[in-house]
Amino acid sequence: MPSRAFKIGVFTLEGLNAIPLAVYFMYIFFLMRDRFGFGDMENLLFGGFGGFVYMVFSAVGGRVAPRFGYLNTITVSLALMVAVFPCGLMVHSLWGQILIHTIGVAGMAFVWAPLESLAVQGEPKHRVQKMVGIYNLVWSGMAALGFFLGGAIVDRLGFEAMFLIPAGVHFVQLLLALWLRRVESRDFGRAHSGARRQSEEDEVLLHDEADVPFAGVFLKMAWIANPFAFVATNTVGPSIPELAQQFELTKTAAGFFISVWMFSRFAGFVVCWMWDGWHYRLGWLVGAIAAMTSAFVVILTAPWLWILVAAQVVFGLSIGIIYYSSLYYSMHVGDNHGEQGGVHEAAIGAGNCVGPWIGAGALFLLPGQPNAAVWAVAALLIGGLGWMLKTWSARS
Numbered sequence: 006m007p008s009r010a011f012k013i014g015v016f017t018l019e020g021l022n023a024i025p026l027a028v029y030f031m032y033i034f035f036l037m038r039d040r041f042g043f044g045d046m047e048n049l050l051f052g053g054f055g056g057f058v059y060m061v062f063s064a065v066g067g068r069v070a071p072r073f074g075y076l077n078t079i080t081v082s083l084a085l086m087v088a089v090f091p092c093g094l095m096v097h098s099l100w101g102q103i104l105i106h107t108i109g110v111a112g113m114a115f116v117w118a119p120l121e122s123l124a125v126q127g128e129p130k131h132r133v134q135k136m137v138g139i140y141n142l143v144w145s146g147m148a149a150l151g152f153f154l155g156g157a158i159v160d161r162l163g164f165e166a167m168f169l170i171p172a173g174v175h176f177v178q179l180l181l182a183l184w185l186r187r188v189e190s191r192d193f194g195r196a197h198s199g200a201r202r203q204s205e206e207d208e209v210l211l212h213d214e215a216d217v218p219f220a221g222v223f224l225k226m227a228w229i230a231n232p233f234a235f236v237a238t239n240t241v242g243p244s245i246p247e248l249a250q251q252f253e254l255t256k257t258a259a260g261f262f263i264s265v266w267m268f269s270r271f272a273g274f275v276v277c278w279m280w281d282g283w284h285y286r287l288g289w290l291v292g293a294i295a296a297m298t299s300a301f302v303v304i305l306t307a308p309w310l311w312i313l314v315a316a317q318v319v320f321g322l323s324i325g326i327i328y329y330s331s332l333y334y335s336m337h338v339g340d341n342h343g344e345q346g347g348v349h350e351a352a353i354g355a356g357n358c359v360g361p362w363i364g365a366g367a368l369f370l371l372p373g374q375p376n377a378a379v380w381a382v383a384a385l386l387i388g389g390l391g392w393m394l395k396t397w398s399a400r401s
Contacts, residue, residue: 021147022117023148024174025086025109026148027149027152029109029168030055031242039164045246047365049361049362049365051106053239053357055106058114058354062115063118065114066119076123079116086108087179090169141274142271145271153264156258156259156260160256160257222400226290227333229393231352231356233386234323234324235355235360236359236386237301239356240305244364266317269319270321273324273326277329290327293330296319297386298383298390301320302380304320305378359385364378
C-alpha cells in the first residue's frame with residue numbers, strides 16, 4: 006500500500022502542474038492578440054491546434070506510461086518542459102512561439118494521465134471516489150487560483166512571466182518526481198516507476214468490475230460527454246480576450262471576472278466528492294450537459310457583466326459533474342486504469358480541438374455574424390447530448 010508521504014507527493018506534483026496550465030495556457034491567447042494581432046478566429050484556430058496536439062499525445066501517453074512507468078514518463082516530460090519554456094523569452098517569431106506551445110502541450114499530455122493513475126495506485130475500490138475527489142479538487146483549485154491571479158501577474162511583470170513561472174514550477178516538480186521514485190520503490194517493495202506487471206492482489210484491489218448494471222455504458226457516455234465539455238470550455242478560452250475587450254476589462258480584471266466558472270467547477274467537484282448520489286445515474290449526466298450548453302451560449306452572448314458572471318456559475322457546476330464522471334468511471338470500471346486515463350485525457354484533447362475549429366470555421370464562413378461561432382458550437386453540443394442518449398438507448 007502507498008504511504009501517506011507518497012500520496013501527498015503525488016497530489017503536490019499535481020497541484021503544481023495546474024499552475025502553468027492556468028498562467029501559460031490560458032493567457033497565451035492575450036500574447037497572440039497583443040504581439041501577433043490575433044483576433045477571435047485566429048485564436049480559435051490556435052486553440053484548436055493545441056487541442057489536436059494534446060489529443061494525439063494523450064492517446065500515446067496512455068499506452069506508453071503503463072509500460073515505461075508513470076513516474077519515468079512524468080520525469081522525462083518535466084525535464085523537457087524545463088528546457089523549453091525559457092526559450093519563450095528569446096523567441097519572438099510567430100512560428101517559434103507555436104513550436105514552444107506545441108512542445109509544452111505535448112509535455113503536459115504525458116503528465117496528466119500518469120498523475121491520474123498514481124492518484125489511485127494501490128487503493129482499494131471503495132477509496133477510488135475519495136482519491137479521484139482529492140485529485141479533482143487539487144488541480145481545479147490551483148487552476149482557478151492561477152487564472153484568477155494570472156492576469157495581474159502578466160499585467161505587472163509582462164508576458165515574460167508566462168514563460169518564467171512554468172519553467173520554475175516544472176523544475177520544482179522535476180525534483181519532486183525524482184524523490185517520489187525513491188518513495189515509490191520503498192512503499193511497494195519494487196520500482197513501479199519502471200515497467201512492471203501488477204500482481205493479482207493489486208488487480209483485485211483496483212480493478213474489480215463495478216457491481217452496477219451498465220457500468221461500461223456509463224463509462225462510454227462519460228467519455229462522450231467529457232470532450233463536449235471541453236469543446237465548450239476551449240471555445241470560451243480563446244474568446245476571453247474578445248470578452249475582455251467587449252466589457253473593457255484589463256488582463257487583471259479579466260482574471261477576476263472570467264475565472265468565476267473555474268471556482269464554480271471546483272464547487273461542483275466538492276459536491277461530487279462529498280455526495281455519491283450521482284453515481285451511475287443518467288439524469289445527472291444528461292442534465293449537466295444540457296445546462297452546460299445553455300450556459301455556454303449565455304456566456305458568449307451576455308450583454309451585461311453580471312449575466313456573464315451568473316452564467317459562469319451554472320457552466321462551472323455542470324462541467325464539474327461531467328469531468329468528474331469521466332475520470333471517476335475511468336478509474337472505477339475495467340482493468341486498465343492507466344490506458345483508460347489516457348483515453349480520458351485524449352477525449353479532452355478532442356474537445357479542445359473540435360470546438361475551437363468549428364467556431365473558427367463558422368466565423369470564416371459567416372464573417373458578418375459575430376455570434377456564428379457560438380451557435381455553431383452550441384449545435385455541436387446538442388449533437389453530443391443526442392449521441393450520449395443514443396448510446397444509452399442502445400444498451401443491452
